[in-house]
Amino acid sequence: MLACLTLLLYTIHLQYVNGKKKKTIKNIHCLSVFIFLCLNSQGVRKSYREVIDVSWGDPHRAGVKPLSFVRQVLAACLYPQLMDGDKLMVDVKQRAQRLLETCAGGSVGSYSDTAGIPQIIQSVSEYILRRDGGVPCHPENIYITPGSQWALTNILKVLVNSEASPRTGVLIPVPCHSTTIVSLTALGAVAVPYYLSEERGWALEVEMLQQALDSAKGVCNPVALYIINPGNPIMFKFYKILKFWTCFVSYKRALAEIGAPLSDTVELASFHTASKGLMGECGLRAGYVELVNLDPAVMKYIDNLFSNSCPVLGQVALDVMVNPPQPGDPSYPLYLKHIRASLAENVRRVEEVINSFPSFSCQSLEGGAFAFPRVFLPPKAIEKAKEAGLQPDTFYCMRLLEEAGLLFSPGTEYGQMEGTYHIRFCIMTPTDTMEEILKRLSTFHKQFMREFA
């Protein structure tokens, strides 16, 4: 049934957490820091020396070191005199040289075409072609953008008819970052939630999509499906780089394999960003979108709309993202060491520690920036939260912040099945930071469960 519905298929390969921090959490944070500095309400000095904020999908903020290769290429492009000495590897110099040649006037300080530097768009299209096993990818369908959130918001503007009656509906997963819902609502569209199956590792199930479609009847006209890929909406596919090609499922490839007429008619917009993944370069504001099967008239409009071009240094970083050092390259050994360093170990430790508590349940972290474990809160804690006018998991997170100095997000901010509670935290940290987080969380959790037993 679903296959018969011509959907605009929105794929987020790697979701992106907006630079804008939710006010609520900011307030909690300020409150907590205040409490921390002033001793707590009972005047007892806290056991922690500083608050660890893992509520953001911002690896560098959490102390993760940037990839040397990326930073060296960027620094050499900015200050080409660096290429004169012998401090930089030859492949860094070659890459920087090649990229500078694509810049007008040989400088990253000049404007680029609004869709992006043509040679970098070409690199991106070749990367997508390889990823999808040869499914054609046309450079003219790719726009380099200042981050993927920007691109998503603008594609939604094209998609949503604010004056339509019934209103435009967009199917969105639950859990999902609240910025998407805010964007949709601001445009006058209806966010139609479909629940992911936590038990199946946050899988997308056709039955749930059908339920969501049924729920939209009489409310709105659902025209698009928003997917965060891989299935776990707050998980990003990147840490097991060596497994990447085997476990990543491309919606574009799947669409091509369905065959005509769907493969020639279903419109798809697929986003990616340098902010997540192995790079974690949120500050560079760089991403891309590939648009498939869009009407030429719409493409012409998008050509105009997407004129807020990506910073040239961000474009340079995207080139490195889609063409990382390869075995045999001088920079490869250091690159490999870096990407293997901490995340696989963090994933292992988070799963191990969290799942050692019967009152926690954490799905396998198949690569991504966040863990989103379920927490089984005791009735007394739920009652206490209600007395305080808080959602139970918000109450838990506030206590976690006050008692253990850990800034997590409550699952309630992302949506969850009624009666279930979750906590969400970024796992992209140095290993010692993650050990400290898990130690504080374990101590706090035991105490919390005892208090409300």
Add this chain to the structure above:
Amino acid sequence: MLACLTLLLYTIHLQYVNGKKKKTIKNIHCLSVFIFLCLNSQGVRKSYREVIDVSWGDPHRAGVKPLSFVRQVLAACLYPQLMDGDKLMVDVKQRAQRLLETCAGGSVGSYSDTAGIPQIIQSVSEYILRRDGGVPCHPENIYITPGSQWALTNILKVLVNSEASPRTGVLIPVPCHSTTIVSLTALGAVAVPYYLSEERGWALEVEMLQQALDSAKGVCNPVALYIINPGNPIMFKFYKILKFWTCFVSYKRALAEIGAPLSDTVELASFHTASKGLMGECGLRAGYVELVNLDPAVMKYIDNLFSNSCPVLGQVALDVMVNPPQPGDPSYPLYLKHIRASLAENVRRVEEVINSFPSFSCQSLEGGAFAFPRVFLPPKAIEKAKEAGLQPDTFYCMRLLEEAGLLFSPGTEYGQMEGTYHIRFCIMTPTDTMEEILKRLSTFHKQFMREFA
């Protein structure tokens, strides 16, 4: 009279040319390159080896070298290991260190607050305070933005009521970059042109504003005045850095000096960018806007709207822009040499060469990216242009491109007094490039005038 009108006063200290190139010129360019490669229509090989494109306000594209201090600080922020050696001056290292400390996790790869990094906003506000001789500047009124065009477009969105009847009117100068008119029209507003006085060095005259206001009667409701400052709309104040403080007139300061009630009620948005001025770092996408006297409810809305934060490296560049090396700093001598290098000489030579022709008239270039000389075209040339269905200055520019390999813009793209014709070209080039441009222009112009005498 004008002073009694509560206007939203839009000041562009430094106008910014959008990365998006006008299609028309792009087409002319392609056409020209084609002709150049294939010999001209008469099969005669051209005298030039390559086309020089000075139609953009993009100094690096034209071959201007970036400021070393800026690039060194940026490179050191990206790759802090550079600070270990002795290649960089101590003030570069200190600046990079201080700026890295303002970044979350000490990395330019982390997200910043959406309004910008607080310490950099503070630097900008102190710069404005100094510029305006102590008129208060509140950091909470400043937003760091991805370029000033982006900020301008978004402020216009706040200003224009698309559903108003009569429609919202905005007074815009003539000449003016076409993107502003396109933005206004797209929002459903009316661009109400006011002519600048070319004879008085492109000065803004109150009588002209009054005429524009009168012309708006019955057509729209003019609520804002858009000014490009200094008076010459396509001139930017930067090359005479040592004279900067003496000749820059700040509209914010002027507003403060008028006194209450206007100084407390007139709403002003003032933009600046790292793309122009001494930096010319268009590729970094960095600017700021200061908002004065805006309603708190509107500020709250803007707080939300301006959530597309500026790349962190762009913010770093803004810090350098508002705090360049000072006398006594180790980097100062090189910095001074760089900024004195070419532009003052270019300005002198452009004025000298252009004004040596009676059929040209170039106003004094008081600092800026472009020259916009008037060209007195012979009647036969005007007739020939009309036969070809072209504006006379477009015809001139096309011939200039074909015959001399110079890509200039015709004044008609920016608006001009009826019956006057202009050409526009960027003067931010290396001196030898400017000599080549002036040589080609002189040869072409003599020949053109002879042909149509």
